[in-house]
Amino acid sequence: MSVRTRFAPSPTGYLHVGGARTALFSYLFARKHGGQFILRIEDTDLERSTAESVNAILEGMAWLGLEYDEGPFFQTHHFDRYQAVIDELLDKGLAYRCNCSKERLDRLRDRQMAAKVKPRYDGHCRGQKIDADEPHVVRFSNPIDGYVVVDDMIRGRVAFNNNELDDLIIRRTDGSPTYNLTVVVDDADMCITDVIRGDDHLGNAARQINILKAWGKEPPRYAHVPMILGNDGTRLSKRHGAVSVIAYRDQGYLPEALLNYLVRLGWSHGDAEIFSLDEMIQLFDINTVNKSPAAFNYDKLDWLNQHYIQHADPLRIARLLSPHLGQLEIDPTTGPDLVDVVTAQAARAKTLKELASISAFCYRDFDYYDADAAKQHLRPVAREPLIRLRTAFELMALDDWQPESLHHVITRIADELGLKMGKVAQPLRVAIVGRAASPGIDITLQLVGKDATLRRIDNALNWIATQHDNVNE
RNA sequence: GCUCCCUUCGUCUAGCGGUUAGGACGCUGGCCUCUCACGCCGGUAACAGGGGUUCGAAUCCCCUAGGGAGCGCCA
Numbered sequence: 001m002s003v004r005t006r007f008a009p010s011p012t013g014y015l016h017v018g019g020a021r022t023a024l025f026s027y028l029f030a031r032k033h034g035g036q037f038i039l040r041i042e043d044t045d046l047e048r049s050t051a052e053s054v055n056a057i058l059e060g061m062a063w064l065g066l067e068y069d070e071g072p073f074f075q076t077h078h079f080d081r082y083q084a085v086i087d088e089l090l091d092k093g094l095a096y097r098c099n100c101s102k103e104r105l106d107r108l109r110d111r112q113m114a115a116k117v118k119p120r121y122d123g124h125c126r127g128q129k130i131d132a133d134e135p136h137v138v139r140f141s142n143p144i145d146g147y148v149v150v151d152d153m154i155r156g157r158v159a160f161n162n163n164e165l166d167d168l169i170i171r172r173t174d175g176s177p178t179y180n181l182t183v184v185v186d187d188a189d190m191c192i193t194d195v196i197r198g199d200d201h202l203g204n205a206a207r208q209i210n211i212l213k214a215w216g217k218e219p220p221r222y223a224h225v226p227m228i229l230g231n232d233g234t235r236l237s238k239r240h241g242a243v244s245v246i247a248y249r250d251q252g253y254l255p256e257a258l259l260n261y262l263v264r265l266g267w268s269h270g271d272a273e274i275f276s277l278d279e280m281i282q283l284f285d286i287n288t289v290n291k292s293p294a295a296f297n298y299d300k301l302d303w304l305n306q307h308y309i310q311h312a313d314p315l316r317i318a319r320l321l322s323p324h325l326g327q328l329e330i331d332p333t334t335g336p337d338l339v340d341v342v343t344a345q346a347a348r349a350k351t352l353k354e355l356a357s358i359s360a361f362c363y364r365d366f367d368y369y370d371a372d373a374a375k376q377h378l379r380p381v382a383r384e385p386l387i388r389l390r391t392a393f394e395l396m397a398l399d400d401w402q403p404e405s406l407h408h409v410i411t412r413i414a415d416e417l418g419l420k421m422g423k424v425a426q427p428l429r430v431a432i433v434g435r436a437a438s439p440g441i442d443i444t445l446q447l448v449g450k451d452a453t454l455r456r457i458d459n460a461l462n463w464i465a466t467q468h469d470n471v472n473e
Numbered sequence: 474g475c476u477c478c479c480u481u482c483g484u485c486u487a488g489c490g491g492u493u494a495g496g497a498c499g500c501u502g503g504c505c506u507c508u509c510a511c512g513c514c515g516g517u518a519a520c521a522g523g524g525g526u527u528c529g530a531a532u533c534c535c536c537u538a539g540g541g542a543g544c545g546c547c548a
Contacts, residue, residue, distance in 0.1 A: 010548045045547060102546090118475040118544060137546055155478070164476055164544085172546040179548045202477070203543045226479075226541085233540075261485090264497090268486050271496040290479095290486080293541065297484045300498040310511075347511040358509090373508090410507080425507035437509030444508095 003035025005194050007061075007068070008183070010042045011053035014244035015060030017296065018198060018228045018236060021262040025225060026196040027066045028263075028284040038190060039071035044182055046076075060245040064255045065277065073190070075182050082177035085185050085215070086138055086170055094214045095170060097136040098125035120166030138171035140181075140211055148206040153223035154289050155199070160206040168207060184208050188217045196286065199224035223286045226266060226293040236296055252324055252352030254312065257305040265294040274307065302350040309349060314342040317352070324356035325363070335363035336447045344439040344447060358437075362447045365456060366434035369463070373436035378460055380468050382427035388413045389428055390457045393450065401450050403442035410441060431460030 007023040009015065015023075030037040039061065043049040058072065089095035098121075105121070112119045121139065130136050143162045150158045170181035177185075183204075187195060195205075202224045212219045230240035248258050260275050267290065269275075269283045309317060318338035325332050332338045341359050349355035360366070369378065392409045414424045425441040432453055438444045445453055 008548090012548080042548060048547075105546095113474060116474045120475095120544070158477070160477075166544090169546050174546080176546085178546070183548085198542095199478075200542055201548090204548090206477095224478090229541085231484075235541080264485065266485085268496090271487075273485095273497055292479050294486090295484060297498070300485065303498055306511090345510090348509065377508095407507095414507090421507045423507090429508060433508095435509085439509085441507055 001193060003030055003033040003194060004038060004192050005030040005035065005196055006038040006040050006190065006192050008040040008042050009057050010045060011050060011057060012048040013053055014056040014246060016243040017245060020064060020245050021228065021265060022197055022225055023066050024259060024262055025286060028280050029194060029196060029286050031281045032284060036069040039068040040073045040186060042075050044075050044176065056246065063249050064245060064259060075186065078186065082182055082185055086177060089215065090138060095138050095140050096126055097130035098139045099130050099134060099136040100124055118164060123167055135173050137169045137173050139167040140170050142167050142210055148209050150202065150205045150209065150222055153221060153286050155224055155291055158202065165207055180204060180207050180211065184211045187220055192220050194221045196223045196225065199226050225289055226291060228265060229293050229295040231295055231297060233295055253305050254308045257308045261301045261304050266290040306350045310346045314339050317342045317346060321352050321355055324352045328356055328360055330360060330363045341447060344443050361433045369430060370435040373430045377427045377430040377436065378464050380464060383461065383464060385413060385417060385419065385424045386427055386431060386457055386461055390454060393453055398450060401446060403446050406445045407442040432456045
């Protein structure tokens with residue numbers, strides 16, 4: 001039977017990084033084994049499920065490039081099927097009706113807690129004849145002795161004593177089916193061979209195996225992956241920063257960087273750090289995923305993102321960068337070709353957002369000088385070189401406004417003044433960029449263009465004048 | 474409280490009875506250099522603790538400690 005995996009999120013929020021990782025693992029496993037990857041939306045909680053969440057999940061999957069072969073399927077479309085299975089279990093005596101009151105259940109629970117035993121349903125209604133017309137829930141008759149073994153691809157063999165598991169509700173009073181039932185039915189109906197999910201479901205695997213066996217179905221293989229922790233070692237949550245994958249996109253992360261980061265959380269292949277999606281498919285092995293939870297580390301994600309920004313096709317980065325410039329109210333058509341900007345700046349930014357920020361000077365005059373840079377480089381001694389540069393630049397033909405000739409002009413003036421390159425280039429850089437950091441000065445000048453260069457040199461000279469005229473320096 | 478799971482540098486990890494405990498991020502020293510960044514070279518830093526088993530234990534067993542998950546008419 002060919003491999004079939006699924007990602008089954010509940011649409012009660014965005015796609016978070018933990019979910020994205022289990023989706024990635026499921027995707028890789030299916031692709032590696034020539035199988036199918038299925039997306040199933042578990043929307044049986046009518047109260048909390050929203051269409052917005054469904055869209056957010058779909059958007060996240062699409063952005064990451066985790067293409068599914070089937071779906072999205074919605075569990076709310078399968079209610080008839082669930083009811084039929086519940087009725088079947090009822091008919092075969094594998095499930096029973098229960099009309100225990102909330103009060104009785106609460107009392108039972110309190111008594112069990114007081115007696116220091118695990119709270120669980122006591123099977124009170126087993127074997128009782130409860131009329132289908134009176135309010136009731138349906139419970140699965142869990143085996144009362146023996147044990148269930150979850151033969152997990154990550155955790156190994158984990159045994160649960162059946163007396164730890166109780167008779168779980170599979171149909172609510174309102175007639176709706178519950179999670180463990182719907183999962184079991186869909187996994188069986190969709191011929192899912194391998195269930196890869198968060199390890200908070202390990203206990204559910206035991207329950208689901210029991211239902212599956214009672215129903216006469218072969219349980220799938222399981223792999224329960226450890227959760228992702230925040231940088232402080234506690235469960236990853238909103239207070240740790242972005243948890244929604246779309247938030248990563250909006251902050252300027254590349255999907256391949258996030259994916260690469262996520263696959264290395266709990267898994268490794270020798271000393272390799274960089275994996276393309278194809279390499280992941282080829283090398284990923286669910287059996288070698290670590291059992292222990294991993295902490296999310298933004299520094300490493302940043303490093304990977306910078307790596308990918310630097311090595312990706314500049315044309316693609318340019319397209320992805322455009323909206324980030326838009327965020328800064330910059331229209332990229334008003335300045336140099338974005339591809340040239342990307343080529344010059346790619347190694348200098350950890351995110352597209354940062355790339356946009358450090359490239360804004362190519363498109364518009366900055367509002368103020370970096371204080372330290374101006375203090376160090378825009379001093380009266382810079383007047384002479386700046387004036388000479390301005391004069392030389394003004395004489396240049398537009399066709400000559402190229403890195404090579406610009407470089408010659410700067411070195412010539414440095415020579416004439418008997419100054420080191422840095423004494424000329426740095427004041428110029430601060431004058432036209434506003435900061436002491438930018439690509440090579442010749443490239444920087446080319447990107448900024450002749451008009452803006454002359455204008456900003458004038459501005460810088462004025463600035464020096466206003467700062468220092470009153471001071472006898 | 475009960476059940477289950479986890480524990481190697483700050484972080485992600487390699488290791489699967491004999492290693493100077495390796496790599497990566499971060500931090501840091503240097504080189505390159507017109508700045509920043511990239512790149513390159515070097516450094517810092519770990520087997521949670523205690524018992525066993527063994528000639529020998531990060532590796533196997535037990536206990537303790539710490540952490541996590543589950544115990545819903547949520548998924």
